[in-house]
Amino acid sequence: xxxxxxxxxxxxxxxxxxxxxxxxxxxxxxxxxxxxxxxxxxxxxxxxxxxxxxxxxxxxxxxxxxxxxxxxxxxxxxxxxxxxxxxxxxxxxxxxxxxxxxxxxxxxxxxxxxxxxxxxxxxxxxxxxxxxxxxxxxxxxxxxxxxxxxxxxxxxxxxxxxxxxxxxxxxxxxxxxxxxxxxxxxxxxxxxxxxxxxxxxxxxxxxxxxxxxxxxxxxxxxxxxxxxxxxxxxxxxxxxxxxxxxxxxxxxxxxxxxxxxxxxxxxxxxxxxxxxxxxxxxxxxxxxxxxxxxxxxxxxxxxxxxxxxxxxxxxxxxxxxxxxxxxxxxxxxxxxxxxxxxxxxxxxxxxxxxxxxxxxxx
Amino acid sequence: xxxxxxxxxxxxxxxxxxxxxxxxxxxxxxxxxxxxxxxxxxxxxxxxxxxxxxxxxxxxxxxxxxxxxxxxxxxxxxxxxxxxxxxxxxxxxxxxxxxxxxxxxxxxxxxxxxxxxxxxxxxxxxxxxxxxxxxxxxxxxxxxxxxxxxxxxxxxxxxxxxxxxxxxxxxxxxxxxxxxxxxxxxxxxxxxxxxxxxxxxxxxxxxxxxxxxxxxxxxxxxxxxxxxxxxxxxxxxxxxxxxxxxxxxxxxxxxxxxxxxxxxxxxxxxxxxxxxxxxxxxxxxxxxxxxxxxxxxxxxxxxxxxxxxxxxxxxxxxxxxxxxxxxxxxxxxxxxxxxx
Numbered sequence: 001x002x003x004x005x006x007x008x009x010x011x012x013x014x015x016x017x018x019x020x021x022x023x024x025x026x027x028x029x030x031x032x033x034x035x036x037x038x039x040x041x042x043x044x045x046x047x048x049x050x051x052x053x054x055x056x057x058x059x060x061x062x063x064x065x066x067x068x069x070x071x072x073x074x075x076x077x078x079x080x081x082x083x084x085x086x087x088x089x090x091x092x093x094x095x096x097x098x099x100x101x102x103x104x105x106x107x108x109x110x111x112x113x114x115x116x117x118x119x120x121x122x123x124x125x126x127x128x129x130x131x132x133x134x135x136x137x138x139x140x141x142x143x144x145x146x147x148x149x150x151x152x153x154x155x156x157x158x159x160x161x162x163x164x165x166x167x168x169x170x171x172x173x174x175x176x177x178x179x180x181x182x183x184x185x186x187x188x189x190x191x192x193x194x195x196x197x198x199x200x201x202x203x204x205x206x207x208x209x210x211x212x213x214x215x216x217x218x219x220x221x222x223x224x225x226x227x228x229x230x231x232x233x234x235x236x237x238x239x240x241x242x243x244x245x246x247x248x249x250x251x252x253x254x255x256x257x258x259x260x261x262x263x264x265x266x267x268x269x270x271x272x273x274x275x276x277x278x279x280x281x282x283x284x285x286x287x288x289x290x291x292x293x294x295x296x297x298x299x300x301x302x303x304x305x306x307x308x309x310x311x312x313x314x315x316x317x318x319x320x321x322x323x324x325x326x327x328x329x330x331x332x333x334x335x336x337x338x339x340x341x342x343x344x345x346x347x348x349x350x351x352x353x354x355x356x357x358x359x360x361x362x
Numbered sequence: 363x364x365x366x367x368x369x370x371x372x373x374x375x376x377x378x379x380x381x382x383x384x385x386x387x388x389x390x391x392x393x394x395x396x397x398x399x400x401x402x403x404x405x406x407x408x409x410x411x412x413x414x415x416x417x418x419x420x421x422x423x424x425x426x427x428x429x430x431x432x433x434x435x436x437x438x439x440x441x442x443x444x445x446x447x448x449x450x451x452x453x454x455x456x457x458x459x460x461x462x463x464x465x466x467x468x469x470x471x472x473x474x475x476x477x478x479x480x481x482x483x484x485x486x487x488x489x490x491x492x493x494x495x496x497x498x499x500x501x502x503x504x505x506x507x508x509x510x511x512x513x514x515x516x517x518x519x520x521x522x523x524x525x526x527x528x529x530x531x532x533x534x535x536x537x538x539x540x541x542x543x544x545x546x547x548x549x550x551x552x553x554x555x556x557x558x559x560x561x562x563x564x565x566x567x568x569x570x571x572x573x574x575x576x577x578x579x580x581x582x583x584x585x586x587x588x589x590x591x592x593x594x595x596x597x598x599x600x601x602x603x604x605x606x607x608x609x610x611x612x613x614x615x616x617x618x619x620x621x622x623x624x625x626x627x628x629x630x631x632x633x634x635x636x637x638x639x640x641x642x643x644x645x646x647x648x649x650x651x652x653x654x655x656x657x658x659x660x661x662x663x664x665x666x667x668x669x670x671x672x673x674x675x676x677x678x679x680x681x682x683x684x685x686x687x688x689x690x691x692x693x694x695x696x697x698x699x700x701x702x
Contacts, residue, residue: 093599120444123598124591174591175499181577182504322503330511 029089036086037094039150042135043112044101046071051104051112053078054136056143056150057086065147067139075115093121096154099131102191102205102212110180110210116173124174127157130205130212133194141196153199169204169221169229180210183334184321188229191215204229206315214313220306223299226250227267228318235274241294245354246274256323260337262345263320265303272355282356296350303348311342366520368579370570371510373563375521380559383528387555389687390531391548394538396694402539403629409697419629425678426623430616431654432675434458435662437612440583445602452655458612459651466617467643470540473617480614483607488561490592490604491568500571519676526676528558529683530615535690536622620647 036058046052054069068086072078082090098116100109116122142149161170169190179187186207193202203217204224216224222236226248236245248271255264273282280287310316321337367375398405406415438458442451465473494500510516531551534541569584572591578584590601597603624646628638657671 120447124587125593174587178499178572178574178577181580182574183576319501319503322501325503325506327506327508329507331507 030091034088035091036088037091039094039154040097040099041095042099042101042131042139043075043104044135045104045107049073051075051078054139055082055090056139057082057090058088065143065149067136067143069136075112091121092119095122095126097127097129097150097157099129099135099192101135102130102132102215105130105189105205105207105212108210109212113173113177113210117177122173124172126173127154127161128171128173128176128189129157130189130191130215131194132191132202132215135194137196138194138199167225167230167234168201169225179319180207183331184316184324184337185319186315186317188224188317191217204317206310206313206317208313208315213315214309216306216309219302220309223303223306224317226269227252227265227303236271237275238295238298241291241298242276242278243273243291243295244275245271245295247271254320254323256320260324260332260340260344262347263323264347264349265307266349266351267299267303269299269350269352271353288354288356292352292354295354296352299350299352300348303350304346307346307348311344311346314338314342316341365578365581365584366523367517367566368520368575369510369517370505370575371508372517372520373505373508373566375516376524376559376562376566379521379524379528380555380562383525383559383683384552384555386683386687387531387551388548389691390534391551393535393687393691393694394547398694398697399535399538399690409693416630416632419626423623423626423630425682426619426626427650427653428671428675428678430619430623430650431657432671433612434616434654435658436672437609438658439662440586441605441609444586444605451658455651455654455658458609458616459647459654461609462613462616462620463644463647465613466620466647467640470537470621473614473621474537474540476614476617480610483610487604487607488564491564491588493592494568494572494588504571504574505567519673522680523676524562525683526679527562528555529679532683532686533618533622535686536625537618620650623650 038055038057040055042054044052044054050071050073052069052071053075054067056065056067058065068082070078070081070085072081079090079092095116098112100112113128116126117124139149146152157170160168161172169188171187171189176187176189179185187210188207189205189212191202191205193200203215203221205212205215207213219238222233225231225233226236227250231250231252233248234246236248237243238245248269250270251268253266253268255266257263276282278291280291282288282291310318316338321334321341324337325331393399398409401408403415410418434455438451438454442449442454446454465476531554565585569578569588572588573581573584581587586601586605589604590599592600594600624638624643627646628636628642662671
């Protein structure tokens with residue numbers, strides 16, 4: 001008898017613990033049939049300080065999907081207004097992505113982010129994405145062709161986020177906030193270019209405080225991935241040298257001179273040549289060394305230009321400033337670092353170790 | 363708690379407070395070896411005399427009341443905010459009190475045994491903080507600098523909070539009659555103290571790595587935010603489960619404190635030696651419940667800053683933890699001197 005009692009007790013406890021969110025007494029009505037969990041929000045600059053926000057409904061059931069758009073003064077006001085024009089109640093518990101338009105990001109996004117942070121329903125793993133172009137057009141054009149458009153977008157971000165796949169920048173709410181508040185680091189967000197047909201990764205946006213100041217793309221973005229973000233790229237194409245490198249891992253060694261007058265960045269790249277369409281015979285060790293040399297100097301030039309640009313934009317997305325910290329010394333102030341960073345002399349050095357594929361046809 | 367420490371070098375602060383607490387526990391262990399305390403109420407009467415005991419009990423009511431109220435309201439606020447935002451918080455308080463009432467009615471012995479359940483259902487939670495020690499969000503720089511450059515940077519109120527969090531063992535003096543007198547008290551107290559110190563260290567370091575000290579300063583419930591960041595494939599709102607499990611601790615502490623409160627009231631009414639009654643217990647519990655309702659309704663200001671009640675609780679907790687063992691030990695020694 002006591003055994004049965006025990007089993008019942010255990011099940012009851014588990015039930016009580018797992019069902020805490022669903023209690024019907026005194027609390028929110030969360031009947032699945034009556035709510036519409038929102039997967040993404042897209043926020044654009046609505047002119048004159050207003051916001052233009054849109055989302056897609058319904059995410060769950062088999063009903064024709066449509067895009068809801070509202071011009072609002074406040075973000076949460078938008079949520080309320082959506083509820084008034086749609087028969088289900090929108091819930092933010094499943095909000096996974098927020099797309100912010102580029103011109104809005106240039107004005108500062110802290111108010112938006114604060115609103116998202118204060119809501120206990122919204123996960124801190126919310127992906128933040130900067131969008132160049134008209135996102136509404138894309139959605140309304142594609143929603144007919146792809147049924148689960150919103151979910152697919154989420155899967156893509158998720159794919160590159162979970163296992164540090166390299167390739168692209170993915171930032172969530174928490175990472176953005178941590179970088180925003182930590183001294184010596186500037187937040188970064190991915191940038192996507194969007195038109196009627198496509199939603200394409202375009203590069204990385206650099207923020208100073210909560211304002212977007214610059215975006216980088218293509219080669220610069222790949223260098224950023226190697227220097228800071230994932231230290232790994234699956235593929236790296238260098239069209240000007242007619243070569244594609246694959247499986248590149250990078251080791252970055254940063255040394256800061258104590259008076260902050262110069263910084264040396266040594267990068268070691270390991271990878272393999274996956275494609276070559278130039279006119280060198282890369283199976284000849286001398287010519288391979290030549291190619292290596294060319295790639296090294298190419299990288300060196302690109303990286304130096306990128307870092308120079310960062311100095312001009314007064315941003316430090318690589319968090320180079322954190323190298324001035326040490327366990328047993330007083331940290332310098334952020335202003336001091338920034339003024340030093342603008343004038344800092346940068347030495348970049350690459351060391352590239354490439355393997356050629358044995359069975360390549362020459 | 364990590365919220366009030368913020369700077370990385372407070373790691374040493376936690377260690378320091380842990381050591382101080384250890385010294386205090388040694389005093390406490392010494393107390394247990396004297397035979398006054400194992401007897402319970404008669405022992406105290408023997409030590410101080412009846413009226414003095416009454417007076418001290420009267421003083422004792424206040425910290426117990428503050429402790430119960432602040433703990434319940436504090437945890438209640440978290441539950442309210444994260445799990446039942448649309449519910450009236452008074453109902454929440456009532457349900458917490460009903461559970462505590464149920465546990466406490468079982469009697470002191472069963473309530474003390476309840477600690478095993480509490481320990482088993484909460485100690486594993488520390489494991490889930492381990493992922494924060496590994497990249498990508500974490501970097502070693504978040505722990506720098508490890509030494510303070512001036513004294514003003516040290517958060518004394520934070521250290522006081524750690525000290526208060528360590529408090530609680532002083533209550534064991536009044537529970538002595540229910541504990542086996544032959545146990546090696548110091549050994550168990552040391553183990554418990556080490557576990558708490560390590561627990562706070564782990565939480566604080568994890569919070570630093572996760573938030574960085576500047577962002578940590580701006581976060582209201584850092585530990586909860588960390589839990590919410592964790593991802594499990596089957597169940598997303600893991601914070602709901604963990605907050606619920608954490609309620610076990612609250613129920614345990616509250617029940618013990620309620621029983622102590624009832625005991626104190628009985629001594630105050632001069633009925634220390636008589637049989638306990640359910641009616642009396644319910645009455646004393648009503649006092650506690652009503653007081654917490656009043657505080658909740660009119661005096662509890664939830665906001666970014668530590669409110670006055672929290673500060674009061676921290677002060678009182680730190681004070682009793684510091685004073686009770688020393689005071690009782692001195693009293694015992696003096697009594698011994700006079701006898702000899």
